[in-house]
Amino acid sequence: MRDNPAEQGDQLLEALLQQAARGEAAAFESVYDVIAGPVYGLIRKVLRDPAQSEEVTQEVLLEVWRTASRFDPSRGGAVAWVLTIAHRRAVDRVRSEAAATDREQRSVLPDALASDDVADSVAASLEAERVRRCLEGLTELQRQSITLAYYGGYTYTQVAKGLNVTLATVKARIRGGLIRLRDCLGVTW
Amino acid sequence: MRFVPRRRVHTLAGPYALDAVEAAERNRFERHLRGCRSCQQEVRAFTATATALGLAAAATPPARLRGRVLDAIATLEAARTGDPEIATVLAAPDARTTSAGTSAGGTATVVASTREGKLVFTSSGLPALPPERVYELWFIGAGGARPAGLVPPASGESTIPVLASGLEAGDKVGVTVEPAGGTTSPTTTPIVVMAVAA
Secondary structure: OOOOHHHHHHHHHHHHHHHHHOOOHHHHHHHHHHHHHHHHHHHHHHHOOHHHHHHHHHHHHHHHHHHHHHOOHHHOOHHHHHHHHHHHHHHHHHHOHHHHHHHHHHOOHHHHHHOOOOOOOOOOOHHHHHHHHHHHOOOHHHHHHHHHHHOOOOOHHHHHHHHOOOHHHHHHHHHHHHHHHHHHHOOOO | OOOOOHHHHHOOHHHHHOOOOOHHHHHHHHHHHHOOHHHHHHHHHHHHHHHHHHHHOOOOOOOHHHHHHHHHHHHHHHHHHHOHHHHHHHHOOOOEEEEEEOOOOOEEEEEEEOOOOEEEEEEEOOOOOOOOEEEEEEEEEOOEEEEEEEOOOEEOOEEOOEEEEOOOOOOEEEEEEEEOOOOOOOOOOOOEEEEOOO
């Protein structure tokens, strides 16, 4: 899909990353302007804590600068590359020992479920609206499994326990839900 | 290690693309992925789908973050160009960047490579100290804290990146305020302690 914002972002970001990898410092200002919002928003969605989200956003953007020359467009888009780094870092932080104990004790899974509406804290962009509509098209179990795993940062084992279903069920709901989302969003790759 | 039947491994593509697997299972799936074309295709499609979910969560970061990040990059870029040893650490395959706020204010940033046994430290927004005081770096391991050098003066918002050698696997990195010239063991409570290993 030509008009897919992710793909337009990919071409721009890919060119900027190449310039940044050559040491053109000014290029990274543009990298920041293109991607800092999605990186910060996604990390904030997973971590919730604003101060920690700022720290991890800085870590991720420095990591992107440092490893820009390793980005390989044949393995996926530039936006996906950056957001994968961001998501994994957020998940690492949330699963780090102290944080995990805290999560266990406070049992935040019900909270996460209660606010699984993507629209909270999300700028009312066309993209966000499209994603929200597509998420609504999933079965409840598919939607809960995917939002807890991706936005909540939980492992599928934790999701299974929280939703009181088997591991096989969660894996199947995540897979089925992602296929339906992919078709609904018209994702190309 | 638990044996996962081949048929079941395939069903991990979804959880894997959402980072919803634990480290051991992630490594196992990545080994499988190398030889599984259909899994590679599925992971790629699911990653693109997850990216759309990520973009939908976009939010405006605090305005101060832009200057802080770009300042840190400018100072690291200068160090990378000017100091081959720093360049080596920044390019090390196992290097990892960690940033953390300090109790004194400002942000400390470390790029550490256990394989090289070295790290690069820089910071932004650390409060200036009187001339008789200095920020000192420490490797903190099972045997206690080992001196890792002094934090150079700031140029603008950021302190000049400094290389520290002698990092061992499992070490954390700390910063304390010490008398000018530094000490051999910390005399004050660290303003920040960071887990830096990959």
